[in-house]
Amino acid sequence: MNSLVFTIISCLFFMGLIAVYSYIKTKNQVNSSDGYFLAGRGLTGGFIAGSLLLTNLSAEQLIGLNGQAYSANMSNMAWEVTAGFSVIILALVLLPRYLGGAFSTLPGFLSSRFDDGVRRYVVVLFMLGYGLVTIPSVLYSGAIAVLQLFDLPGLMGISIDQAVWIMVWMIGLIGAAYAIFGGLKAVAISDTLNGIGLLLIGLTVPVIGLISLGSGNFLDGIYTITTTNPEKLNAVGSRDDAIPFGTIFTGMIFMNLFYWGTNQYVIQRTLGAKSLAEGQKGALLTGFYKLLVPLLMMIPGVIAFHLYGGELDPIDLAYPTIVANLLPGFLSGFFLAMLLGAVFSSFNSLLNSASTMFAYDIYKAGINPQATDTQMIRVSKWFGTILALMSFFVAPMLMNAPDGLWNIIREFTGFFNIPIITIVLVGIFTKRVPAVGAKIVIIFHVISYYFLIWGLPTFFGVEIPISFVHISAVLFVIETGIMLTAGRIRPLEKEHHFYANAKVDMTPWKYSLPVTVILFSLIILAYLVFSPIGAAYAGGVVSGWFFPAVGALLLLTAVFYVKALQSWRDKYEHFVHTTHEEAVQRTLERERDENLG
Template sequence: MNAVIVISFLVCTVLVAAVSWYKTRSVNLKSVSGLFLAGKNNGYLVVAGSLLLTNLSANQFIGENESVYINNLSVMAWGVTSVVAMLLVSEFLLPVYFKGGMVTTPDFLADRYDEGTKRWVSVIFLLSYVVNLLPPVLYGGAVAMTGMFDLPAWFGVSYWQCIWIMVWVLGLVGSLYTIAGGLKAITISDTVLGGGLLIIGICLPWFALKALGDGDIVAGVTRLLTKHTSHLNAIGSEADAVPFSTLFTGMLLVNIYYWGMEQYIVQQVLVAKNLAHAQKGMALAAVGKLVTPVLINLPGLIAVHLYPGITNTASVFPVLAANALPGVLLGMTAALVFGAAMTTYNAGLHGSSTLFVLNIYKPYRERRGGRPTDAELVRIGKRFEITISLLAMITAPFILFAHSGFYTYLQKVAGLFSIPIFTIVVVGFLTKKVPPFAAKIGLLFFMASYFACEYIFHVGLHFLHVLAILFVVTSLLMLAIGKFWPMQQQQMLMPDLKIPLTPWKRRHLAWLLLVLAMLCLYIFFSKWGVVKG
């Protein structure tokens, strides 16, 4: 292995860790506020950076480039159409969260329904993280590092054995980082890595396009835009991984849930100084999502031309990076992909710990007449992080045997946990009549029906359409229960919406420009733009 690559990787990794330590040295990590809430003083730049880097992991680098290589650019919808969801979350959900002083997403459900509903949803969140967040993040990072460094040849082991080794390296490092640094360290490292990813987001396409054009970048761009143009199409057909019609059904629901209700994402916003900083941070993160086709999807498009015969399609991104980038930049890219995997993994671990400690363990101790101290809660949180990290490291390598493609597998399984929660939150916002037991019935009905449709009966619809249909059906079921058995005593302690909170004054102009930019991207990558035939 080239020593320059290794040195570059180590320097970048140590630099990020050093900056994070320096910025967090004054935070009291022995208190619940310091460990779990980062002191609630992050500015909009830190909020934006932590949102982007928590969202951006090796899963996207590996999974989306694989999908582009196999299908076309329709997979960019997961990132680009997030703009609409982030607009809605910023305008309607964030004010409620801030006015209510909420710490975890299920806090709203406790106010609206009851503590039982909050516990149910907290358990579902935890199951989602243990099954479909932490293991895939470790697996994606392991695939990326294995491909970029050609680790099987270096270690003298098989690909399968190398995946096991890298999963445990990533898991152990991520666990130590999270336990030692808390949420503040995660958000700081996210911001530092964001600057590095911007550099790599420019450098990798530049060198890859030069390789595509035999040293001439203009020739490379010309070839990319004139050959195999079907891969440039963002308007997916029903046979593609992301049909265009799903953007208006399940895709919208999944994105609203992700940016407005997913605990490990929302937690990055709730630690902002105030509502205005939270909204500005989300707007800046939305700008980042609009450039993700260049950062995440362009390598897959270039690989279609350079490596038309790849059999292990999950290795598209690491193979391109290893062949196109000079040693220093390859080491830096590996460090940033490593860091991106770590930030998502760390945020998942931290979000899981926060949910368990504040929503399950602490209420349990209080019901038993105990008054847990901060020291006890922090100790239990760290032990819980160690436990679920070990589970993730044991199960992650087996994702290698997923048959539907890595990214499709992730999104399909995520729907089992995310949209049932989304449904009861939306119904809770819309009406005060639906009782707590209707929310519990809605959760069970949705999860059982979706599992049956996807894994037992195979109804022949795209899973995003299935999610949208079940959202409507479950909502109607809950509303019917509310009509015949309405809530007798109002449990909801909704925050007074007249409490003055100063929103970001220019948010509407920013959102208008962002939506117009999103529409322009779709026009450009369609038959009205660069797609021929």
């Protein structure tokens, strides 16, 4: 009991420090709509990256990915490591468009390209996904993680169901306070501080685990996991693995691009950047952070397999067991604070983004076009409060999910990720595709996705014999074809052009392309390390091909880095500058015509 009291007190101490600092930094800065929803468009690259990282990392990943590594191998790291490709596209392609138009929400961006009907369709998709699945799942996974790690039902003498309800409400109320009363800046600051702590404690766990595995010697621990059952370190998934390697080049590209490039609760941090350069820094830095995720969220699962064998049931006990058995007691409060911080981050980010979309895309766009900043902030707070309370009641019901939390999130996200990324990409790279094409795609996707995943097996006993990731790729191709066909049959009378309304400096970061080359190279290196020629080599620590492959990669990286520094950088900066200036000129001409008219 004394250890529990110490854990709770130290946890509250660390959480209190973060809360006080966040309050001081945001005091009197959330009185305008930009200040509340977009942090006054003043976020720097470090805060953007820290907030993006912690928004993405959650207890469900911490527990779930380690469980997957414990039971199978490292193939699920594809979701994390290849996110670097998506943040590169966000930084170099999408962000100049978003910031150039000073958009506050993704539906607002789509409204400018298509019409308000598309905006409403997309808002409905987001709200249903956030309200019924994503927000409740974050609360539920956080509650389960705390219960597994600290056995609160046993310590408090209550049932698991009662403990889940208590933890959901506790986590939800604290997280909602950040999002509803502090706005995006409070969320971003607390995310960054929690992110630093999570990285520190997250890296501590595998280090302690390897020392224990090596009987006190860290290097012996590394030798053990690379020579005994080395197949556990293989990230190149086979057809029988949950994530076959081929899926990286099909549906995963678009699913990750949706998440990092168009998902409101992720991109809202970059929309609050103080400049294009800072937004690009934050996005690209996030890609480097994601390369650490296998060390934080999968290697402990492999260590657990070596320490405890393959008998842990359920597999999600792998990470809690390591933490409970190996983490020093004096770090327990700090660990709990960082774990809760990760849960708070995902929850309050979702809540803040849902409130932002309601204020801009429903209230101001359709109910009160003349709404003042004060009215929008007040309405968003009321909506956030109602949505939070709803999620408190929905979250505990996920205990009854027949196929587990991981599958629910994965399957239900499929209802809106592919149609949204399809609409965004086609909207950016074409000029005559009409709004009706986007609306058809949304309706088609919801119906076809339901039948492919649930309808055919339920009503006809037909199972689709390929990964759901490949199914997503097929739907992306079909839906792109639908939109292009709509553009051929009913093209817009006039070509669509984007208009500039930038509120920040649009000069790109001068090192964006050189840093992109390094990030791309490190993604490939991660797969070389966790492959049959690297740490998963069955004949020793690594194969004879490993170092030549790494050497060739370093040589190519050096060549492309110099090329990016000497010529590609200038061409990219010229392209961004020219594109933006053309948009500015079109905007001035439109305003002049409106004044004359």
